[in-house]
Amino acid sequence: MNETIRDILTKVGGLPVPVADLADDSDLYTSGLSSFASVQVMLAIEEKFDIEFPDNLLNRKSFASIAAIEGTIRQILKAREAA
Amino acid sequence: MDMQTNFLDRLFESGLLIETGVDGLYGRSGEFEEVIAAFERLIDRFGGKDGAEAMRFPPGMNRAFFETSGYMKSFPQLAGTVHSFCGNELDHMSLLQCMEVGDDWTKGQEATDIVLTPAACYPLYPTVARRGALPMTGKLFDLQSYCFRHEPSKDPARQQLFRMREYVCMGTESHVTDFRQSWMDRGVEMMKLVGLEVEIDVANDPFFGRAGKMLANNQRDQNLKFELLIPITSRAKPTACMSFNYHQDAFGTKWGLNLEDGSVAHTACVGFGLERIALALFHTHGLDVKDWPDAVRKVLWG
Numbered sequence: 001m002n003e004t005i006r007d008i009l010t011k012v013g014g015l016p017v018p019v020a021d022l023a024d025d026s027d028l029y030t031s032g033l034s035s036f037a038s039v040q041v042m043l044a045i046e047e048k049f050d051i052e053f054p055d056n057l058l059n060r061k062s063f064a065s066i067a068a069i070e071g072t073i074r075q076i077l078k079a080r081e082a083a
Numbered sequence: 084m085d086m087q088t089n090f091l092d093r094l095f096e097s098g099l100l101i102e103t104g105v106d107g108l109y110g111r112s113g114e115f116e117e118v119i120a121a122f123e124r125l126i127d128r129f130g131g132k133d134g135a136e137a138m139r140f141p142p143g144m145n146r147a148f149f150e151t152s153g154y155m156k157s158f159p160q161l162a163g164t165v166h167s168f169c170g171n172e173l174d175h176m177s178l179l180q181c182m183e184v185g186d187d188w189t190k191g192q193e194a195t196d197i198v199l200t201p202a203a204c205y206p207l208y209p210t211v212a213r214r215g216a217l218p219m220t221g222k223l224f225d226l227q228s229y230c231f232r233h234e235p236s237k238d239p240a241r242q243q244l245f246r247m248r249e250y251v252c253m254g255t256e257s258h259v260t261d262f263r264q265s266w267m268d269r270g271v272e273m274m275k276l277v278g279l280e281v282e283i284d285v286a287n288d289p290f291f292g293r294a295g296k297m298l299a300n301n302q303r304d305q306n307l308k309f310e311l312l313i314p315i316t317s318r319a320k321p322t323a324c325m326s327f328n329y330h331q332d333a334f335g336t337k338w339g340l341n342l343e344d345g346s347v348a349h350t351a352c353v354g355f356g357l358e359r360i361a362l363a364l365f366h367t368h369g370l371d372v373k374d375w376p377d378a379v380r381k382v383l384w385g
Contacts, residue, residue, distance in 0.1 A: 034333075035298055035301050036153075036156065036298075038297070038301070039294040039297050039298060042294070043294065053297075058300050059297065059300040059301065060300070060301050060304050060305070061304075
């Protein structure tokens with residue numbers, strides 16, 4: 001999952017630094033992720049993982065780092081399994 | 084009858100607003116305009132000494148600048164473009180024929196280079212960018228324009244063509260955030276002077292779609308937008324009559340607005356919804372300005 005997220009960030013994140021140089025807990029916003037790019041990342045993740053972000057997870061915190069994105073995806077997948 | 088339609092009907096009956104047959108598109112009476120003019124003078128009394136450079140643009144802007152602004156990414160549902168007939172004589176004949184039989188005659192209209200201005204400050208950024216670097220002490224601009232937003236409504240406080248007065252500040256982060264804070268304080272003071280009950284709350288723009296939900300959440304999380312709210316047609320949902328926006332360096336980056344030291348300028352703006360403020364005054368104090376409290380009349384007309 002971590003690699004897939006990194007691929008998506010490379011493709012649509014528009015980051016000025018190589019994604020490979022980012023640690024899992026690096027702050028993506030201070031690394032240059034714009035609001036619009038974070039929306040692109042969100043849409044790409046939804047497509048790739050076949051999930052839909054609920055409104056309460058559509059926020060900056062969910063996309064603050066690679067680890068945060070991974071945590072958010074796992075949370076959505078878990079909620080889906082429980083449903 | 085709901086509160087909005089009721090108030091709209093009373094405004095029509097009193098002649099303050101003039102019906103055109105299109106929701107949100109109204110004429111204004113002389114008295115209505117007098118209130119707007121008086122309130123703008125009050126704005127000048129508060130902001131006039133700040134040394135803002137005044138600019139007035141017509142309510143249309145260069146389509147190329149509009150495209151660069153990214154407005155269509157966020158608010159495609161609100162935009163209004165200007166289209167014209169660009170055909171030959173034969174095309175003209177078929178156009179008239181279409182109109183004659185009631186077909187859609189607009190489908191052959193072509194986009195012109197003009198888009199209706201969505202916010203008074205939109206033509207400003209490319210204008211300032213062309214001038215070169217901004218001084219380290221920042222710059223302040225004073226704008227006013229009719230603006231268009233495609234949102235037909237029976238709420239008189241939600242018009243499709245309305246005037247927005249704005250101050251726009253460009254400079255360092257602390258300079259523009261101080262500017263925004265000072266206008267939040269001034270806004271409350273001004274409204275108090277004219278007897279309006281206000282509250283200030285964090286807000287978000289009406290971004291389009293699900294992606295917009297995220298942009299709206301981001302905007303709120305970062306306290307980028309505040310609104311000064313006054314009850315007009317609803318007490319539960321008061322109307323935004325002023326907004327206080329901090330754009331961070333988004334417009335600076337987009338338009339290449341730099342300070343003399345090469346850093347990207349931060350920008351902030353404060354906007355007055357002039358029709359909304361006039362409507363708040365009429366709603367609160369009555370439809371005849373002669374009946375308004377003396378203290379309020381004195382503030383507005385001396």
